[in-house]
Amino acid sequence: MTSTFPAMVISAEDGQHKAAITELSLADLPDNEVLVEISHSSLNYKDGLAITGKGRIARRLPMVAGIDLAGVVVSSRSPDWQAGDPVIVNGWGLSETEWGAYSRFQRVKPQHLTRLPSGFSPVEAMAIGTAGYTAALCILALEDHGVLGRGGAFLVTGAAGGVGTVAIALLAARGLQVTASTGRPSEEGFLRGLGATAILDRNTLSEPGKMLQAECWSGGVDSVGSHTLVNALAQTVYGGAFAACGLAGGADLPGSVMPHILRSVALLGVDSVMCPQELRSRAWSLLERDLDRAKLAQLTTVAPMEALPELANDIVTGKIRGRTVIQIG
Template sequence: MFKAIVIDKEGDSQVVGYHEIGDAQLPEGDVLVDVAYSTLNYKDGLAITGSAPIVRQYPLTPGVDFSGVVAESAHPDFKAGDRVVLNGWGVGEKHSGGLAERARVKGDWLVHLPEGLSLREAMVIGTAGYTAMLCVLALEKHGITPDAGEVVVTGAAGGVGSVALALLSAKGYEIAAVTGRDGEADYLKTLGATSIVPREELEGKVRPLAKERWAGGIDVVGSTILANVLAATKYNGCVAACGLAAGMDLPSSVAPFILRGVTLAGIDSVMCPKPERMAAWARLATDLDLSKLQNMAVEIAFDEVLEAAPKLLAGQVRGRVVIPINPSL
């Protein structure tokens, strides 16, 4: 038996709590993993609090990512003792995830943890950091180099934003960090921000085009802020969009796209093909200044997850929330 957070239904109401379960209660899969670390992501917060219909089937253990050690494997690419990481693939939504001491998943969903990264560091990076790397790769693919000009990162004090700042800074980019949190300027500058943009500057009425400010951007917010970022993106710029914290709408126009040749690159980290995942994790192992991870990470006990979930949704948590589950692995 082992400990897990379980979300279930009682009538029309969602209930969530800590339970002792066994391997027989885990979903189907060809690899059984002893979970070393997991995280608390925005999507996990929504699932645990029931604030959005994230959970697709009940009962289910949340946790969209985890790192750990293979206990048993019937998959040809993995054997007992391998260090692995998982992000997405519907885990924590329709397949029980990482907020448990064990997880059973499909081996096709796993990535071997690159040399040079510890199991804890993998979860300080987590889905948020892996998504940030996919965004950086999209900007590079579009030719947005450091000499192209300043790059903007919205939601900069959050998980994706924090890692994006560190990654871009390591490559020599000038970065405008957008945040609505007073007092975070020093933190953002330690991660590599060269300027701070108050969020309210991008919350006003959207014009079809604004003064050109940024060569590119990484947006985790969506809605009006993304629209204003697009309007202020330079000719032939690119904005990688990976989040919708402010909403799914986009009150923009075609003007940035047909008058300035701006590209809006959609980033999906959940169903991203495995070769791209492996490339992203390989780059994270080489490009990320691991010393900056300590400034990003807030570690909480497994028993504190349910209490922390609403705080995360309220924007009261900085950076990455790491949860040691079996840290001795």
Template sequence: MATFKAIRIDKADKGTTAALVQFDEAELMDGDVTVRVDWSTLNYKDGLAVTGRSPVVRRFPMIAGIDFAGTVEQSSHPQWKPGDQVICTGWGMGETHLGAYAEKARVKGDWLVALPKGLSAREAMAIGTAGFTAMLAVIALERHGLTPDRGPVVVTGAAGGVGSVATAVLAKLGYHVIASTGRAAEADYLKSLGAAEVIDRNELSAPAKPLAKERWAGGVDSVGSTTLANLLSMTKYGGAIAACGLAAGMDLPASVAPFILRGVCLLGIDSVMCPVEARKAAWNRLASDLDRAKLAEITREIGFDQVFDLAPQILAGQVRGRVVVKIS
């Protein structure tokens, strides 16, 4: 059997190790579709896996990488045939199933989504899991009834992957976007994406009051912890916050007051096990509602070997926008 390049995570005496190796195709896990991976991305969870700073990898050896875009090489699944261009995100890739940082991947056909018409594989991974998650959050807010005339919306971690896409999408849809960031130097960048205001994350870092002054009708939060608690306390009557991240921690030091006195809703966003129909809807929305020129502006490209250098940087909040990884 052939071998191919892959970033392999192995268990070590203390923690894990990560290295670019030749991986034997015979060691790929079960699946009914084999894909030539063309592009992947660098996400926060990828940073954790490659650096070993958090035990996200639960099977060894593991190929890192939680999302890819590529071309079907072999398929016994009725929906897919060789030559089809596909996207795969989540489903435990890079955690329990061999992942995307490899020239080949074998997955279940039910995990795949067709590359939307008009979107290139590189653009799909410029969006990646982060942008897909951001779109799921926007759709959840819309289903809650949020519209631009309800008032401003807030986006936390706005200079990161999820935040950048959420800011750009919400701005294009006509919302007054308040972007929260800990990097003051990124203000011009965020305004170029469509943010109407940029605030310092310190405004949301103090212990949250049960109820604070109403500031926004809704928001997208990728930070969690005290930041999310503050967002909820400042949300207008009947508003909602879509929560999809935990960069600041998994705790939520909040009060029930916003929920029972203002009717605020906390909308949980999961992109890993999201049903396929919801995935298709989100990707189709991204193809139409995300400004392609802005996507290009927030994206940079790296090679396989540069993942190791950027992994610690994304964990430190030093990576702006999106990073695509050229695989094949």
């Protein structure tokens, strides 16, 4: 085993969070029960905020960035995990309160590990990553609320991003009409290839609108927030629902209760970080069953860890399409 290895470490410099690739040793890692050799991670919007310093994601410093990992157990003090077990981790405070995935090795808590689903390779699991797994949680929320079986049109905002692309593919797999909201008209062919049946300019949703608008959507998945989510809710049909999981457009919700009390529209909040294992298992089972592997490959790019600084800036400025897998080992 190598004596040192590279990791993307966030530290404080002049009161600002700065990230740089640094050499670590096993002695530097936290004293958690399971040592994992990481082969792949992924790039998420939260990772971009953490690495660029545009969002204070790390709650303690120094902090290894990266909220997703796929790898193999090297050693374990937990009876639940053995050397050689293929594992993944999504969320659980990685890159916030727990050292994260952009490191050749990491020690993690046994309760944070999930067995690599047998239907996916490590690259595919990280192509899905937190963004795709969050999309699956959104689909489950809509399913449990009972709106997917009603048909009609479904809206996906932030459609060219990680959550959006997987959400489109999962909704389309059920034969549903999917409208993709994006600010990148050049991606129309790509989004239609994933299963979108219509494209909507995001500017039509991003400005303040009326409290109630013409009914368009049976439901949808929103990763943008702010006025976009408010307008989507104002356009949702009676009894419809939106699953909200992101705030790329803002954390505010400048709307009214009118859609909720006059049309019985539901806003379903979706958290992927501290999601219980039972729901995680349901989400991964959904992905194994419904996610077209060819479409997953179509929306995936693989890049080395050295490219993270540039890629982090690209994802927070809206230049990343689909999912980016980071090769670690």
